[in-house]
Each structure stands twice: as C-alpha cells, then as structure tokens.
Amino acid sequence: MARGVKNVFATSLGILAVGAIIGVVAGFLQKFGNPANMAICVACFGRDIAGALGLHRAGVVQYMRPEIIGFVLGSFAAALAFKEFKPSGGSAPITRFVLGMIAMIGALVFLGCPWRVILRLAGGDGNALFGLLGLVTGVWIGTLFFKSGFNLGRSQVQSMSTGLLLPLMMLGLLALRLIFPPVAGEAQSGVLWYSLKGPGAAYAPLFLSLGAGLGIGFLAQRSRFCTMGAIRDVLLFNQWYLMTGFLALLVAALVTNVLLGQFNPGFEGQPVAHTMWFWNFAGMLMAGLAFALAGGCPGRQLFMSGEGNSDAGIFVLGSIVGAGIAHNFGLASSPSGIGPHGMAAVVIGMVVLVFIGVTNRK
Amino acid sequence: MNQTVDARGLSCPQPVLMAVQAMRKAGSGALEVVVDNEASRENVARAAQSQGWDVTVHEMENGEFKLALVKQ
Numbered sequence: 001m002a003r004g005v006k007n008v009f010a011t012s013l014g015i016l017a018v019g020a021i022i023g024v025v026a027g028f029l030q031k032f033g034n035p036a037n038m039a040i041c042v043a044c045f046g047r048d049i050a051g052a053l054g055l056h057r058a059g060v061v062q063y064m065r066p067e068i069i070g071f072v073l074g075s076f077a078a079a080l081a082f083k084e085f086k087p088s089g090g091s092a093p094i095t096r097f098v099l100g101m102i103a104m105i106g107a108l109v110f111l112g113c114p115w116r117v118i119l120r121l122a123g124g125d126g127n128a129l130f131g132l133l134g135l136v137t138g139v140w141i142g143t144l145f146f147k148s149g150f151n152l153g154r155s156q157v158q159s160m161s162t163g164l165l166l167p168l169m170m171l172g173l174l175a176l177r178l179i180f181p182p183v184a185g186e187a188q189s190g191v192l193w194y195s196l197k198g199p200g201a202a203y204a205p206l207f208l209s210l211g212a213g214l215g216i217g218f219l220a221q222r223s224r225f226c227t228m229g230a231i232r233d234v235l236l237f238n239q240w241y242l243m244t245g246f247l248a249l250l251v252a253a254l255v256t257n258v259l260l261g262q263f264n265p266g267f268e269g270q271p272v273a274h275t276m277w278f279w280n281f282a283g284m285l286m287a288g289l290a291f292a293l294a295g296g297c298p299g300r301q302l303f304m305s306g307e308g309n310s311d312a313g314i315f316v317l318g319s320i321v322g323a324g325i326a327h328n329f330g331l332a333s334s335p336s337g338i339g340p341h342g343m344a345a346v347v348i349g350m351v352v353l354v355f356i357g358v359t360n361r362k
Numbered sequence: 363m364n365q366t367v368d369a370r371g372l373s374c375p376q377p378v379l380m381a382v383q384a385m386r387k388a389g390s391g392a393l394e395v396v397v398d399n400e401a402s403r404e405n406v407a408r409a410a411q412s413q414g415w416d417v418t419v420h421e422m423e424n425g426e427f428k429l430a431l432v433k434q
Contacts, residue, residue: 154371
C-alpha cells in the first residue's frame with residue numbers, strides 16, 4: 001500500500017515553522033520569567049530537574065522544569081495521535097547511559113546544550129560562538145566515526161510497558177510538581193528542592209512552561225527537529241532539511257529578543273556564561289561528539305523517548321545522573337569560570353568517547 | 363534481483379548512510395530499502411530523491427516500510 005497521508009511538518013517549510021516557533025516561544029518564556037539566554041535549554045533544565053530531586057545540591061539550580069516534562073508528553077501525544085508510538089530498545093543501553101552522562105557533563109562545562117548555543121547567540125552572547133565551533137567540531141568527529149563504521153547495533157521491538165516507562169516517569173515528575181509546588185522563601189517543598197536565588201529561581205508560570213513544552217514536544221515529534229542532526233546531515237550528506245529548523249530557531253529567537261529588548265551583544269557579564277573560550281569550545285565539542293554517537297541532541301532524545309524509544313530514554317536518565325555528578329564533583333562551570341575539576345572531566349570524557357567510538361565500529 | 367538494504371532497528375544516520383552507499387555502488391537501476399520507523403522512512407526518501415532516485419513507499423502490515431528506489 002502506498003502511503004497517502006503526507007506529514008506536513010516533515011517538509012522544509014514545516015521544519016522552518018517549527019524552528020521559528022521554538023525561537024519565538026523561547027523569547028517569550030524568558031520574558032515571562034525563565035532565565036536569561038537560557039529560556040528553554042534542555043541540558044540546563046535537565047540539570048535543574050536533577051537539583052529538584054536532590055541528585056545534586058547546587059542551591060541555585062533546582063527546579064522541576066515543566067518544559068522538559070512537556071517535551072516528552074507532547075511528543076508522546078503526537079506519536080499516539082499519528083500512530084507512531086512504537087516501543088523499541090536494546091541497542092547498547094549502558095553505552096547510551098554513559099553517552100548521556102558525558103554529554104551532560106560537557107554541556108555543563110560550556111553551560112548549555114545546542115539549543116542554548118543558539119539561544120545564547122540570539123541573546124548576543126559572543127562566548128557561544130566558541131560553543132558553536134566546539135559543537136560543529138564534535139559532530140564532525142562523530143561523522144568520521146560513522147564513516148568508519150560506528151554503529152551501536154539494532155534495536156528490537158519492546159513491550160508496551162517498556163515504551164511507556166519514560167513518559168510515565170515524566171507524568172510522575174509532573175505530579176510531584178503539582179503536589180509540592182514552590183513555597184515562597186522555602187528551599188524545600190515536600191520531596192522537591194527549590195532555588196531561592198539564581199537561575200533555578202527564575203521560571204515562567206507553570207501553565208505557560210508546561211503548555212510551551214507540550215506544544216514544542218508535539219511539533220518536534222512531527223518534524224524530527226534535532227540540532228545535532230542538523231549539523232551532522234550537512235556534514236555527512238549535504239542534506240539541509242534539519243539545518244533549516246536550526247537556522248529558523250536562531251533567526252526567530254534573535255528577532256524576538258531584539259523586539260523584547262533582550263538582545264545584549266558582548267562577551268563579558270553575559271547571563272549564566274563564562275568567558276574561558278577554550279573550555280567553552282572543548283565542553284561543547286565533548287557534548288557534540290556524545291550527541292552524535294547517541295544519534296540525537298538532548299531535545300531529540302526527549303522526543304524519541306516520547307515515541308517509546310527506550311534507548312533514548314536511557315540517554316535521558318544518563319544525562320540527569322550526569323548532571324548530578326557534574327555538580328557534586330565540581331565538574332560544572334559557573335559564571336566565574338570552569339569548575340575545579342572541569343578540565344579533568346573533559347579529558348576523561350573525551351577518552352571514554354573515543355573508546356566507545358573506536359570499539360563500536362563494525 | 364534487486365539489492366535489498368535492511369536498515370530495520372537502526373536509527374539515524376545509519377539507514378541513510380547504508381542507502382546512500384548502496385545508491386553510489388549501484389549508480390542506477392533499482393534498490394530496495396527496508397526501515398522500521400517513520401523518521402528513517404522520511405530521511406531515506408529525502409536523501410534518495412536529492413540524488414535523483416524515484417521513491418515509492420510501501421507500508422507493510424507489521425509497521426515496517428519498504429522503499430523502492432529507481433533511477434534510469
């Protein structure tokens with residue numbers, strides 16, 4: 001049977017619209033309270049969730065971010081609606097867990113995921129140029145591994161419950177956020193930790209954050225939006241489909257920031273950023289390579305988890321654990337510079353990535 | 363007999379890489395690529411069309427897709 005129904009979002013115009021919508025929504029989430037130049041950063045928000053759960057105790061970055069929950073549940077809804085929910089998994093799970101950990105640690109040395117590279121650029125943060133360069137270099141190294149036969153192996157069909165587990169976990173986190181809402185002046189509400197100052201204390205109202213997350217999750221599932229894939233496909237196949245979304249996000253966020261008065265060009269004193277250019281480059285290089293080997297940026301991993309892909313789910317769990325380790329071990333950077341053990345983290349992380357890359361060639 | 367590329371269970375970019383390799387090797391003629399998810403179906407079709415191959419997609423009952431690639 002030839003397929004008749006066309007997926008309108010999986011067209012150049014479709015992904016352009018999705019990227020643009022994410023850019024505009026990000027600008028407005030910032031206006032309504034989310035941290036500056038972070039707005040909707042997948043790594044930062046995963047890190048905040050780790051903090052809310054007490055997996056690390058960095059007091060300024062603790063919040064149960066509804067955007068992340070919305071990404072998975074929105075994608076889950078889209079996958080169900082379009083009959084694309086398909087429980088699968090079993091492709092090198094522990095390797096994907098480690099890739100998630102290393103990706104998060106690298107992102108926290110730079111201070112942001114690929115989404116935030118774009119959003120920081122759109123806010124005028126020049127330091128993000130080094131992050132972008134690192135991201136492209138990391139993904140490029142990933143394509144060299146692909147060309148030499150890197151492959152984490154085939155996934156298999158899994159049980160319905162296996163596919164449902166990550167969306168259910170997100171539903172559980174949402175329940176916790178509703179049962180234990182933030183209490184003014186209190187660092188703890190029930191089992192959840194909250195920030196009293198810093199980026200973790202900056203958040204848009206719950207319904208806006210959750211609504212934005214659900215909407216973006218839905219659209220991204222339909223369009224396969226992926227920032228790592230955007231760079232990878234251009235380098236590997238000269239295929240510009242995903243890059244259209246990447247560029248649309250940049251332009252839309254830039255225009256939105258200029259219009260809302262959120263564009264402040266410069267290098268010094270940028271929000272939640274440091275000026276150590278080499279480590280901005282190296283952190284994102286490590287994260288970019290880890291995303292490439294795992295087959296998706298942290299956003300895409302969330303969206304694939306919503307489709308029942310438990311390999312992506314394992315990556316997500318690895319990244320949340322990685323965030324806990326990054327802060328507990330002093331690997332994560334802060335606006336004053338890299339953490340006390342940030343350099344060691346990048347060196348060890350790169351060695352592990354090369355080990356994974358070299359030993360999984362088939 | 364047509365060459366078949368089995369990309370089931372693989373996630374991006376592997377299915378596209380395998381299809382592109384097969385297209386380069388064949389140059390022209392007919393190829394068949396089997397994938398098991400929508401994203402791979404779209405990506406392989408997009409890559410093939412950009413290289414001048416005609417693509418016909420058949421959805422099978424088990425949710426897999428068979429893509430027939432033809433180039434004169």
